[in-house]
Amino acid sequence: MDLSAINPILFVAGFLVAATPLIFAALGELVVEKSGVLNLGVEGMMISGAICGFAVAVETGSPLAGFAAAAIGGAVLSLLFAFLTQITLANQVASGLALTLFGLGLSALLGQSYVGVKPPRMAEVNFGPLHDIPVLGPVLFSHDIILYLGITLVAAVWVMLKYTRAGLILRAVGESHDAAHALGYKVVRIRTLAIMFGGACAGLGGAYISLIRVPQWTEGMTAGVGWIALALVVFASWKPWRLLLGAYLFGGITQLQLNLQGAGVAIPVEYLAMSPYLITILVLVVLSADKSAAPASLGRNFHASS
Amino acid sequence: MKLTTLMASAALAASLASGAMAQDKTKVGFVFVGPVGDGGWTYEHNEGRLALEEEFGDAVETVFVESVAEGPDSERVMTQMALNGADLIFTTSFGYMDPTINVAAKFPDVKFEHATGYKRADNVSTYSARFYEGRAIQGHIAGKMTESNIIGYIGSFPIPEVIRGINSAYIHAKKANPDVEFKIVWAYTWFDPAKEADAAKVLIEQGADVVLQHTDSTAPQAAAQEAGNVITFGQASDMAQYAPSPRVSSIIDNWAPYYIQRTKAVMDGTWESMDTWAGIGEGMVGIGEITDAVPADVKEEALALKESIADGSYHPFTGPLKKQDGSDFLAEGETADDGTLASMNFYVEGITGSIPD
Incomplete structure (x- = not known):
């Protein structure tokens, strides 16, 4: 065993990056579920975002344009889900699963000519002297802008849900769409906007994998992050900060177990490999011992006639 | 009645037709x-x-x-x-x-x-x-080219095929460079580009300047390219899009x-x-082009090794070899039989760490 082989600074910087796709995808789904819609298509929207972002970044040479395209791509794909569930009142679970399958297929098709291409590199944000602070500099101030956007977005969603009128309306729609409708709120419109926000976030998360974390395009490269994001929303009790904590726990322990394996720590590897799932679930379950429950209208379709 | 008969006969005809096709x-x-x-x-x-x-x-x-x-x-x-x-x-x-x-x-x-x-x-x-025949060649190149003497290895699952590959690579890396050390990380997946890239990054951060992979995607290649000064080998496919560097050669399954x-x-x-x-002799295992990133003499040795494996004059598991616990595995000049290779569940002497159960 040689723990000195693990560089704590690189480790922390590494897990912040590893957790970011999860933060985006889960945060988007959190807003969607707060509006009372269950979209199981996160994986499909992520992978679509991954290829849209990758393709546009390669064609334009600008990673930022890529991320913008990823958000748009994810949002456009989510509109399909919105149409199915909000207009035609199709079953949300089935529509979400279909969206995942569709997204995986569509992205494989779009990505055929991008296999093996190297994307343009995303520059780090220039923090000037802050970057030179020992330890804190490399850990906190040496990342790309999208990583900071993720954290900012968590804060923004928290403020929006907790302190703003828009958040109150969103939550009202999610708790009781009939009551919200009776008050004159456009339930379908609000939910569609939430779904699009979820799609855009998932798309950003996907593009973060294909443009920064790996960086390359490979078919099916999200490999289940979307499903982990869905689980994370539930375990975080639909609370943004817990979601952030959960994502960092998950990313951190995943990264830690790889580091420990590399350093030859004598813990059986299979326990290390399952530890991210176990510990994240455990911590979030303990935290959610209070009375936070799912939005009451979650997964129920709404029609103004009912 | 007419309509149903018509439909039934049409269905029958269709099924007959497809039956004939089948x-x-x-x-x-x-x-x-x-x-x-x-x-x-x-x-x-x-x-x-x-x-x-x-x-x-x-x-x-x-x-x-x-x-x-x-x-x-x-x-x-x-x-x-x-x-x-x-x-x-x-x-x-x-x-x-x-x-x-x-x-x-x-x-x-x-x-x-x-x-x-x-x-x-x-x-x-x-x-x-x-595949272990190809691993021998990778191990040789890796041992010759590493400067940090740390070779990273991304394993998928601890099954005999993967363990054989690790052993074969290690034996030949050690032969080429007695100071070499293997760091092995199990990803517990065949395909998860993000995780594979993370594993490669961790190995590189811990000092590896050669990364071997036994997972299926090209993500470790991308991670190595990003890090720079690291060499890799294509796994299962040529992965030539990452040549001439980081990918310096490959095992190609045909x-x-x-x-x-x-x-x-x-x-x-x-x-x-x-x-x-x-194996290599029958053409089921191919060795992808060894690029110019590899010094000419090392390339020559690697090709000679490939030839000797292909014509059967050399077996990658040739004694004397000991198991990790120090017990005897193969005596001087003895080669491993297929049964032993097929069920291999131990590391050879010199590899640190234990195989997960």
């Missing part, structure tokens, strides 16, 4: 563990499938299902293929072993071929390639001749359950 065509199914675009393992199996279509044209019909999870889900996929009239089904991952045996028992008339496993039945063959031969056997009615394990 008799003409040999239907070959493939079960893949990753997407066909993974750029590695599944990509090469799919190339084999395409070669099959090319060879036999209209005489065969191929179907495939990709990204099938190992375990019960694969059993469902195989059953569905068999029910849909497949004559021959290739199941292309180690974890499909028991499901293949289970489904094969239910469909005695369907032939099954399981890759990299060791369980056979009257209608189940096994086939694999001697399944096409085998798939063609076995499908032909089904067509002729000569198919029999058997075990095939072919």
Whole structure:
């Protein structure tokens, strides 16, 4: 065993990056579920975002344009889900699963000519002297802008849900769409906007994998992050900060177990490999011992006639 | 009444027609563990499938299902293929072993071929390639080229095939460079680009300047390219898009001749359950071009090693070798037999860390 082989600074910087796709995808789904819609298509929207972002970044040479395209791509794909569930009142679970399958297929098709291409590199944000602070500099101030956007977005969603009128309306729609409708709120419109926000976030998360974390395009490269994001929303009790904590726990322990394996720590590897799932679930379950429950209208379709 | 009769007879005619079609065509199914675009393992199996279509044209019909999870889900996929009239089904991952045996028992008339496993039945063959021969060459190049003397290895699952590869690479890296040390990380997945890239990054952060992978995607190559000054090897496929560096050579699986031969056997009615394990000599394992990033003398040695393995004059597991615990494995000049290799579940002496159960 040689723990000195693990560089704590690189480790922390590494897990912040590893957790970011999860933060985006889960945060988007959190807003969607707060509006009372269950979209199981996160994986499909992520992978679509991954290829849209990758393709546009390669064609334009600008990673930022890529991320913008990823958000748009994810949002456009989510509109399909919105149409199915909000207009035609199709079953949300089935529509979400279909969206995942569709997204995986569509992205494989779009990505055929991008296999093996190297994307343009995303520059780090220039923090000037802050970057030179020992330890804190490399850990906190040496990342790309999208990583900071993720954290900012968590804060923004928290403020929006907790302190703003828009958040109150969103939550009202999610708790009781009939009551919200009776008050004159456009339930379908609000939910569609939430779904699009979820799609855009998932798309950003996907593009973060294909443009920064790996960086390359490979078919099916999200490999289940979307499903982990869905689980994370539930375990975080639909609370943004817990979601952030959960994502960092998950990313951190995943990264830690790889580091420990590399350093030859004598813990059986299979326990290390399952530890991210176990510990994240455990911590979030303990935290959610209070009375936070799912939005009451979650997964129920709404029609103004009912 | 008229309408229903009409429809019934139409349906009957259609089913007869399709029945007649099915008799003409040999239907070959493939079960893949990753997407066909993974750029590695599944990509090469799919190339084999395409070669099959090319060879036999209209005489065969191929179907495939990709990204099938190992375990019960694969059993469902195989059953569905068999029910849909497949004559021959290739199941292309180690974890499909028991499901293949289970489904094969239910469909005695369907032939099954399981890759990299060791369980056979009257209608189940096994086939694999001697990837460890290629690993020997990688190990040699890695040992010669590492400057930090730390070689990172991304394992998928602790199964004999992967352990064989680690041992073979280690033996030859050690021979080339006695100071070499292996850092092994198990990813517990065949295909998860983000995780594979993370594993590569961690190994590089811990000082590795050579990364070997036994997972299926090209993500570790991308991570190595990003890090710079790290060399890698294409796994299962050439991964030439990362040449000349970081990818300096590769192991290429060439399944096409085998798939063609076995499908032909089904067509002729000569198919029999058997075990095939072919290597560089037979052409099932190819060594991708060694790029100019490798010094000329090392390249020459590597090619000489390849030749000696191909013509059978050298076996990558030749004694004297000891197991990790210090007990004897092979005596001076002795070579490992296929049974030992097929069930290999120990590291050779010098590798640190333990194999997960």
